[in-house]
Amino acid sequence: MNAAGAESSGDRAPNTVDVVVVGGGNAGFCAAHAAHESGATVLLLEKATADEAGGNSFYTAGAFRLVHNGPDDALRGLIDDDITQDRWDRTDLAPYTRAEFTSDMRRLTDGRCDPAMTDILVEDSADLASWLAGRGIRWRLMYERQSYVNDERWVFSGGLAIGTVDGGKGLIAQHTAAAARTGIAIRYGAGVTGLELGETPTVRWRESDGEERSVRARSVVLAAGGFEADPARRAAHLGPGWERALVRGNPLNTGEVLDMALDAGAARHGDWSSCHSVAWDSGAPPQGGDRQLTNQLTRQSYPIGIVVNNLGERFVDEGADFRNYTYAKYGREILTQPDGRAFQLFDAKTRPLLRTEEYDSKPITSAEADDLATLADKLGIDADGLATTVREFNASIVDVPFDPAVKDGRAARVRPPKSHWAQALDAPPFYGFAVSCGVTFTFGGLHVDERAQVLDESGQPLSGLYAAGELVGGLFSGNYPGGSGLTAGAVFGRRAGRAAAEDRAR
Numbered sequence: 001m002n003a004a005g006a007e008s009s010g011d012r013a014p015n016t017v018d019v020v021v022v023g024g025g026n027a028g029f030c031a032a033h034a035a036h037e038s039g040a041t042v043l044l045l046e047k048a049t050a051d052e053a054g055g056n057s058f059y060t061a062g063a064f065r066l067v068h069n070g071p072d073d074a075l076r077g078l079i080d081d082d083i084t085q086d087r088w089d090r091t092d093l094a095p096y097t098r099a100e101f102t103s104d105m106r107r108l109t110d111g112r113c114d115p116a117m118t119d120i121l122v123e124d125s126a127d128l129a130s131w132l133a134g135r136g137i138r139w140r141l142m143y144e145r146q147s148y149v150n151d152e153r154w155v156f157s158g159g160l161a162i163g164t165v166d167g168g169k170g171l172i173a174q175h176t177a178a179a180a181r182t183g184i185a186i187r188y189g190a191g192v193t194g195l196e197l198g199e200t201p202t203v204r205w206r207e208s209d210g211e212e213r214s215v216r217a218r219s220v221v222l223a224a225g226g227f228e229a230d231p232a233r234r235a236a237h238l239g240p241g242w243e244r245a246l247v248r249g250n251p252l253n254t255g256e257v258l259d260m261a262l263d264a265g266a267a268r269h270g271d272w273s274s275c276h277s278v279a280w281d282s283g284a285p286p287q288g289g290d291r292q293l294t295n296q297l298t299r300q301s302y303p304i305g306i307v308v309n310n311l312g313e314r315f316v317d318e319g320a321d322f323r324n325y326t327y328a329k330y331g332r333e334i335l336t337q338p339d340g341r342a343f344q345l346f347d348a349k350t351r352p353l354l355r356t357e358e359y360d361s362k363p364i365t366s367a368e369a370d371d372l373a374t375l376a377d378k379l380g381i382d383a384d385g386l387a388t389t390v391r392e393f394n395a396s397i398v399d400v401p402f403d404p405a406v407k408d409g410r411a412a413r414v415r416p417p418k419s420h421w422a423q424a425l426d427a428p429p430f431y432g433f434a435v436s437c438g439v440t441f442t443f444g445g446l447h448v449d450e451r452a453q454v455l456d457e458s459g460q461p462l463s464g465l466y467a468a469g470e471l472v473g474g475l476f477s478g479n480y481p482g483g484s485g486l487t488a489g490a491v492f493g494r495r496a497g498r499a500a501a502e503d504r505a506r
């Protein structure tokens with residue numbers, strides 16, 4: 001694992017290197033690739049063992065939100081998947097423009113996204129897929145997650161269509177293979193414990209066997225994720241109750257590297273009191289995701305059903321917008337319900353429309369019954385409360401055609417309203433899926449400039465220190481457009497790696 005040109009201590013860990021990257025998720029790998037191709041020697045330190053590596057990025061669906069021009073030749077050239085010409089010809093994928101991406105960011109964060117960072121995210125997303133393809137990342141269109149079949153055409157909606165082959169598992173395997181090909185050194189089981197800045201920054205880490213090691217570098221890129229997997233830090237920053245959320249992804253994203261950067265003088269940025277959280281199978285492990293099922297434990301077809309708490313009461317507008325624009329804020333709504341649980345309900349009409357990889361996943365916390373009272377009993381929902389809710393809901397639906405591919409205006413005029421895709425729950429058998437709040441990642445982080453260099457409280461860059469990914473704050477607040485996390489990590493990771501490599505000349 002020697003980094004080309006790095007001085008080695010003899011047991012294959014270099015003493016000095018141009019660029020140290022802390023964290024081997026998507027952001028860290030993008031930084032490592034960019035630094036390496038800019039001529040730097042690179043050492044990537046990852047806390048997990050090789051078998052458990054890849055961070056939250058491993059658990060993803062691999063969905064990237066990217067500016068694109070629709071199904072033109074450029075996109076076709078990128079897609080590395082078996083799509084027949086017939087399917088391609090019957091794919092309705094509108095271009096996703098810079099203006100739309102910017103507007104989605106502003107709308108979903110209620111204007112709290114950092115404008116300069118948002119411009120970078122949007123602008124750099126346009127050539128990201130081809131840059132990553134050049135590093136071995138393989139792309140596909142996510143028909144099964146992001147489109148509905150309508151009149152024999154696949155219709156995409158919600159600004160998100162492009163993902164990696166084999167999802168997050170594929171993304172990390174492809175990044176890792178690219179690093180091996182180019183000679184980027186990776187040290188697994190290396191949890192970073194210390195950071196000293198100065199002319200030549202020093203990074204300390206603890207090996208799996210407990211031994212302390214260190215390396216000196218020209219510059220350091222921090223890409224060690226947020227603090228979502230630490231219950232105490234969650235409760236401290238997000239508020240009481242968040243210690244009970246289920247961790248969807250990497251159990252090792254515990255925030256200590258963020259704290260090291262703050263101790264070294266870095267400034268906080270963004271919204272430290274909110275996070276990305278979703279409807280997640282209530283039987284899922286609490287302290288971290290399942291490496292086999294990864295994202296299959298998510299339950300994201302709620303826009304075509306109804307969601308109730310254990311009193312049988314609805315509490316959100318399930319059809320307020322396309323799923324990609326509501327799912328990341330509905331986890332916290334579930335957290336505040338009695339017992340922190342909720343139930344997504346469907347019937348024989350809507351069950352065939354659910355995402356198969358999520359709702360046919362095994363094991364799954366669900367029930368099926370021929371009547372609603374029995375379903376309520378099986379799931380632990382108050383049967384009378386549910387009967388009242390469903391009666392009022394069914395009676396309030398505006399009678400216009402149902403179409404899950406567009407905002408169909410088929411509303412239920414009850415409290416809370418359902419703005420689109422309202423279908424009477426009246427066709428047995430009935431299906432219920434128990435969900436809890438699954439925390440994905442935290443929104444607050446470090447302050448970086450346009451080179452992804454970390455800033456101090458006075459807005460001055462900290463010499464030799466860069467950051468990317470979840471650990472950077474400023475982009476998201478309260479809500480989030482689906483697929484933006486991987487894009488943000490890659491965009492700022494690429495900038496961080498390039499800028500860190502330039503520091504060789506300091």
Ligand SMILES: Cc1cc2nc3c(=O)[nH]c(=O)nc-3n(C[C@H](O)[C@H](O)[C@H](O)COP(=O)(O)OP(=O)(O)OC[C@H]3O[C@@H](n4cnc5c(N)ncnc54)[C@H](O)[C@@H]3O)c2cc1C
Nearest residue numbers: 023025027047055056057063192224249469470483485486
């Ligand atoms: C189930 C799930 C599904 C998701 N689906 C999507 C999706 O489809 N599209 C999307 O855009 N986003 C998705 N996300 C969000 C996405 O995972 C993140 O936005 C993104 O992966 C963050 O990348 P990162 O490199 O910043 O962090 P990570 O991928 O988490 O990498 C951080 C790395 O740092 C390591 N680390 C932590 N502490 C230390 C330390 N002290 N020393 C050394 N290393 C350390 C960690 O072990 C980890 O490997 C999903 C998340 C989850 C959990």
